[in-house]
Every structure is written in structure tokens, then in C-alpha cells.
Amino acid sequence: MKIAVDAMGGDFAxxxxxxxxxLVSPELPEQVTVVLVGDxxxxxxxxxxxxxxxxxxxxxxxxxxxxxxxxxxALAQKPNSSISVGFRLLKEQAIDxxxxxxxxxxxxxxxxxxxxxxxxxMRPAIVGFAPQVSGQFAVLLDIGANADCKxxxxxxxxxxxxIYAKYTLGIPNPRVALINIGEEEQKGSLVVQAAxxxxxxxxxxxxxxxxxxxxxxxxxxxxxxxxxxxxNVILKMAESVYEILKSRGVNDEFxxxxxxxxxxxxxxxxxxxxxxxxxxxxxxxxxxxMILLAKRQVESEVYLKIKQALS
Amino acid sequence: MKIAVDAMGGDFAxxxxxxxxxLVSPELPEQVTVVLVGDxxxxxxxxxxxxxxxxxxxxxxxxxxxxxxxxxxALAQKPNSSISVGFRLLKEQAIDxxxxxxxxxxxxxxxxxxxxxxxxxMRPAIVGFAPQVSGQFAVLLDIGANADCKxxxxxxxxxxxxIYAKYTLGIPNPRVALINIGEEEQKGSLVVQAAxxxxxxxxxxxxxxxxxxxxxxxxxxxxxxxxxxxxNVILKMAESVYEILKSRGVNDEFxxxxxxxxxxxxxxxxxxxxxxxxxxxxxxxxxxxMILLAKRQVESEVYLKIKQALS
Numbered sequence: 001m002k003i004a005v006d007a008m009g010g011d012f013a014x015x016x017x018x019x020x021x022x023l024v025s026p027e028l029p030e031q032v033t034v035v036l037v038g039d040x041x042x043x044x045x046x047x048x049x050x051x052x053x054x055x056x057x058x059x060x061x062x063x064x065x066x067x068x069x070x071x072x073x074a075l076a077q078k079p080n081s082s083i084s085v086g087f088r089l090l091k092e093q094a095i096d097x098x099x100x101x102x103x104x105x106x107x108x109x110x111x112x113x114x115x116x117x118x119x120x121x122m123r124p125a126i127v128g129f130a131p132q133v134s135g136q137f138a139v140l141l142d143i144g145a146n147a148d149c150k151x152x153x154x155x156x157x158x159x160x161x162x163i164y165a166k167y168t169l170g171i172p173n174p175r176v177a178l179i180n181i182g183e184e185e186q187k188g189s190l191v192v193q194a195a196x197x198x199x200x201x202x203x204x205x206x207x208x209x210x211x212x213x214x215x216x217x218x219x220x221x222x223x224x225x226x227x228x229x230x231x232n233v234i235l236k237m238a239e240s241v242y243e244i245l246k247s248r249g250v251n252d253e254f255x256x257x258x259x260x261x262x263x264x265x266x267x268x269x270x271x272x273x274x275x276x277x278x279x280x281x282x283x284x285x286x287x288x289x290m291i292l293l294a295k296r297q298v299e300s301e302v303y304l305k306i307k308q309a310l311s
Numbered sequence: 312m313k314i315a316v317d318a319m320g321g322d323f324a325x326x327x328x329x330x331x332x333x334l335v336s337p338e339l340p341e342q343v344t345v346v347l348v349g350d351x352x353x354x355x356x357x358x359x360x361x362x363x364x365x366x367x368x369x370x371x372x373x374x375x376x377x378x379x380x381x382x383x384x385a386l387a388q389k390p391n392s393s394i395s396v397g398f399r400l401l402k403e404q405a406i407d408x409x410x411x412x413x414x415x416x417x418x419x420x421x422x423x424x425x426x427x428x429x430x431x432x433m434r435p436a437i438v439g440f441a442p443q444v445s446g447q448f449a450v451l452l453d454i455g456a457n458a459d460c461k462x463x464x465x466x467x468x469x470x471x472x473x474i475y476a477k478y479t480l481g482i483p484n485p486r487v488a489l490i491n492i493g494e495e496e497q498k499g500s501l502v503v504q505a506a507x508x509x510x511x512x513x514x515x516x517x518x519x520x521x522x523x524x525x526x527x528x529x530x531x532x533x534x535x536x537x538x539x540x541x542x543n544v545i546l547k548m549a550e551s552v553y554e555i556l557k558s559r560g561v562n563d564e565f566x567x568x569x570x571x572x573x574x575x576x577x578x579x580x581x582x583x584x585x586x587x588x589x590x591x592x593x594x595x596x597x598x599x600x601m602i603l604l605a606k607r608q609v610e611s612e613v614y615l616k617i618k619q620a621l622s
Binding site: 133142148179187188189215216217227232235237239240241243245250252254255 | 550
């Protein structure tokens with residue numbers, strides 16, 4: 001298995017990426033290799049005198065897509081960027097998953113142009129993870145790819161989120177809930193009211209109804225469905241609660257799961273391949289955990305399961 | 312000043328309401344009276360042998376609107392309910408503010424039918440309070456009255472939220488921010504993109520741009536504008552973080568401000584009068600704090616300031 005990581009992506013690249021790869025390297029089983037996609041000299045500089053472990057490879061690239069760049073333009077103008085090359089490798093199946101903490105837009109557009117959406121997928125969704133009091137994580141989608149969603153999209157997020165929870169997280173018959181401002185089906189915005197009607201008759205997954213803000217963490221569901229606006233807002237808010245309380249000296253295991261580093265990566269679901277994005281601020285620990293999640297995701301063959309479900 | 316509280320509203324009424332009134336009674340200045348609107352015998356039963364303090368009055372009512380009842384029907388069928396009577400007193404200006412932890416829908420409809428919206432207000436909004444790291448609270452609106460909002464409504468929430476922050480909370484030239492999933496003005500849903508364009512040219516308040524989920528608590532703004540879906544979700548989520556961490560033994564002052572009891576009441580803004588709702592689960596402490604907020608709000612004459620601004 002080859003897990004490729006964009007060595008040039010993120011606020012602390014290439015340093016944090018290379019260090020993350022070194023951190024995870026001793027924990028990987030024999031058949032797993034990390035492929036650092038990026039500038040050879042820059043990666044070498046981070047390594048310094050340390051030898052490259054046998055399970056880390058470098059694919060040299062000469063260009064970088066910066067955080068602020070326009071995704072489509074940048075991808076067209078920089079064919080030798082780490083993101084462009086990563087997606088080329090993914091399309092050619094030379095790697096099993098491509099991960100980046102770089103320009104999210106470029107990752108999204110690059111995925112749609114290279115491996116493309118699975119046929120039947122309305123819009124790919126980005127997955128986040130909501131820590132539960134039990135210690136588990138619920139799958140939260142969408143967390144930012146689609147600020148405006150149609151009811152049909154939310155219904156489909158329920159389906160692909162359920163497949164992810166089942167195969168990648170190993171939860172049998174995952175419960176799927178819809179974020180709303182009340183428990184009753186006639187509550188909420190027009191879009192979620194309509195989505196509820198689709199979800200409650202959808203036999204492809206186990207819909208358990210509406211989920212209020214007070215129950216995001218209380219083990220009431222395994223998959224949390226919402227539009228990308230709501231998902232993004234709550235995920236960033238949870239991360240900030242962790243940051244603030246940590247800076248105030250609070251130490252708690254449940255709270256520590258709100259730290260973005262705890263999982264590290266956010267899969268883009270609904271693609272013909274494994275693609276994962278990460279926080280721009282990703283630390284070596286976050287990169288390490290993203291690689292471990294990527295491994296789990298590749299093993300679960302979840303993108304093929306989604307493809308099968310939709311065909 | 313007469314602060315009326317629905318003694319029959321809330322999961323723990325009349326007990327929690329009466330105890331809350333007793334709790335706040337010694338702290339009120341001479342000219343302030345609490346009016347308990349509800350069943351005299353039920354209130355008397357909670358009092359037991361304790362005498363009614365001189366600054367608490369009872370207005371007897373014989374009916375109760377229950378939590379699950381349809382607002383419009385219940386108000387029509389129960390003219391002697393505590394909510395119906397409370398609004399009658401408010402309309403007649405026999406009281407200065409009406410507060411209830413009861414049926415939120417009935418409070419909303421009752422307000423619109425009795426004191427009515429201020430002319431020019433598109434939709435009244437419910438106000439929540441987002442604790443800031445500094446110890447202050449930011450005004451958050453809407454937190455649930457309007458799940459779907461037009462851009463013009465969000466712009467107006469900015470205006471009335473700013474007036475509330477200025478007069479009731481005493482913040483000069485309050486900063487107003489719009490919840491979004493990025494800092495740039497072209498980010499987010501179509502509605503917030505359009506709202507941004509209105510807000511940035513609105514000279515009636517001090518718009519400081521978009522606010523991401525990571526900055527709800529970081530003192531970047533005094534007023535946080537969003538639709539009632541988003542506001543409801545984040546407020547309930549913050550309350551649940553407090554509940555969970557408290558149950559895990561975490562003690563922290565900033566965290567304690569996420570407790571709904573810290574403020575206790577949520578004003579409905581944009582009405583011709585002072586109306587405040589509270590959590591169904593309100594405790595005596597929450598009721599006490601709601602009464603103290605109501606006092607501050609009456610003193611600030613904020614509803615008249617909003618009326619003046621819109622005329």
C-alpha cells in the first residue's frame with residue numbers, strides 16, 4: 001500500500017509533513033509505504049543527517065500551489081506541483097491514497113478533474129469526526145465542500161456516510177441522523193424538512209431522525225448529516241473550544257478528542273479514489289494520525305463500496 | 312418597574328420559577344417588583360410557610376399552555392393562561408417585561424399578536440449570548456426564530472443586535488460580524504454572500520466582516536449574526552459541551568459561561584415591548600439571572616431605541 005502525502009502542503013510544510021512521516025514510519029506494517037510528494041531538496045533539508053527510513057519514498061516535484069491561489073488556474077498552470085503530481089499518481093493507481101494539508105480548493109478541484117466523482121454522486125462531501133462521550137467518533141458530513149445543499153444531497157450524504165462508518169470505522173448498521181433545531185420532523189429550514197422526508201423512507205441506511213446541537217457528542221448516532229456551512233461552523237467551533245480550554249490548563253480526554261490532531265485527516269467521499277485533506281496548520285502529530293486514518297480507509301476499500309452501492 | 316414571569320412555564324414550573332423569584336428578591340432595588348403570573352394556589356404551595364416578599368406580586372391565572380401545544384390554537388383557546396394574561400398585561404403596559412420558560416412558539420406568537428413587531432422589522436429575532444474569553448458576552452442572533460433567513464433579514468439582525476449591545480450591554484460602537492465558513496467575502500452560502508454585500512455598506516452599524524467557527528469565543532466581535540438554524544445549533548452545542556465537561560469534573564470560568572444558567576434569558580428583539588424566553592429546563596438560578604437581565608433590558612429602553620432607529 002502506498003500512502004502519498006503532499007510534502008509541500010500546509011502552513012508548516014515541508015517540515016511538519018516530513019516530521020509526521022518520520023513519526024508514523026516505525027508504526028507502519030511492512031507492506032505500507034509513505035510517499036512524500038514534493039521538492040527533494042526541501043525534504044532533504046528537513047531530514048538533515050537522518051537517513052530516510054525504508055518505508056518512506058520521495059517523488060520529486062518542482063512546483064507548489066500556494067494557499068491563496070485560485071484552484072483551477074493553479075492546477076492548470078502548475079502541472080509539476082505536488083498536488084497536480086499527486087493526483088496524476090492517484091489516477092494511474094501508482095498510489096492508493098493522496099493526502100494534503102495544502103490548498104483545499106485545489107485538492108477538491110484536482111480530485112474532480114483526475115479520479116472524478118463516482119457516477120451517481122451529486123456532490124462529493126468532506127468528512128469530519130465528532131468526538132462522542134463514549135470515546136468513539138461519529139462521522140460528520142459535509143464539513144465545507146457544499147455550503148448550499150439540496151435535500152437530495154443531504155439524503156445522499158446519509159448513504160455515503162453510513163458506508164464510511166460501516167466499512168472504515170467498522171460500525172455495524174450505523175445510525176444516521178440529520179442536524180436540526182428540534183426533534184420533530186416538521187422543524188427546521190425548508191431544506192432539512194424536505195431532507196427528512198427523503199431520509200425517513202430511504203431503506204439504504206438506518207435513519208434515526210433529527211439531532212439537535214445538544215446531542216452532537218452524546219452517542220445518539222454514528223453519522224451526522226448536515227450542509228457544509230453548518231458542518232464547518234460546528235467543527236471549527238469544537239476545535240476552538242479545545243484550544244481555549246487547553247490554553248486555560250484544562251485537561252480532559254473527551255475534550256482532547258476535539259483537537260483536530262486527534263484524527264488529522266478529512267476524507268473527501270464520493271470520489272473514484274481515496275483523497276484526504278487536512279488542516280492548514282497541521283502538526284507532525286496531525287500528519288501522523290492522518291496517515292494512520294488513510295491506511296484504515298484504503299484497507300476498507302470504502303470508495304469501491306460507495307461505487308457498488310450507487311451502481 | 313414590574314418584571315412579570317410566567318410562573319407556569321418550564322419543565323420545573325411553578326417550583327423553579329417561584330424559587331428563582333425568591334432568590335432574586337433580596338437583590339432587587341426598591342422600585343423593582345417581580346410579578347408571578349400563574350395559579351395562585353400552585354404558587355402558594357411552593358411558598359409553603361414562607362411569606363411572600365414585599366417585592367413579589369401574584370397575578371392569578373387559571374389555565375396553562377403546555378409545552379407541546381400548538382401556539383396559535385392554544386392562545387385562542389386559553390385566554391386565561393399565564394402566557395395570554397402576561398401578554399395582555401404587557402400590551403396594557405401594566406408590566407414592563409414579560410418572561411417565560413414555557414412554550415416558545417406560544418411566546419413568539421403571543422408577542423406578535425399583542426405588542427406586535429416594530430414597524431419596519433422584517434422578523435423579530437431571538438438573542439443568545441456567546442461567552443468570550445475576556446469574560447464578556449457577545450450578542451448572538453438569531454438563535455431559532457427564523458430557520459430560513461433572507462440576506463435583508465441578516466442585515467437587519469446586525470442593526471438590532473448592535474442597538475442591543477450598545478444600550479443593554481453598554482458596549483460603545485459594537486462590532487458586528489457575520490458567521491461564515493471563511494474570512495473572504497465571496498465565501499459561504501448564497502444567502503450569507505448576499506448578506507455580506509448589504510452589511511458592508513450599511514452605515515448604521517460597525518460591520519467587521521465574516522466570523523468563522525473558530526472565533527466565536529475569541530473577542531473578535533460584540534454581535535454575531537446568523538440565521539436561526541445556525542444560531543440554535545451552536546448555542547445548544549456550546550451548552551452541551553458545558554454539561555459534558557462539568558459531568559466529567561472540569562471546572563473553568565470560561566466554560567461555566569457556556570452554562571445556559573449564566574444568563575438565563577433570551578430576549579426576542581424587534582417587538583414593541585420587552586419579551587424574554589428561557590430554556591424549558593430553567594432552574595431557579597437561571598430564572599434569577601433572567602430577571603436580572605430583564606431589569607437591565609427594561610432600564611436600557613432598548614425596544615424604544617430600535618423603534619427610533621427604524622422610524
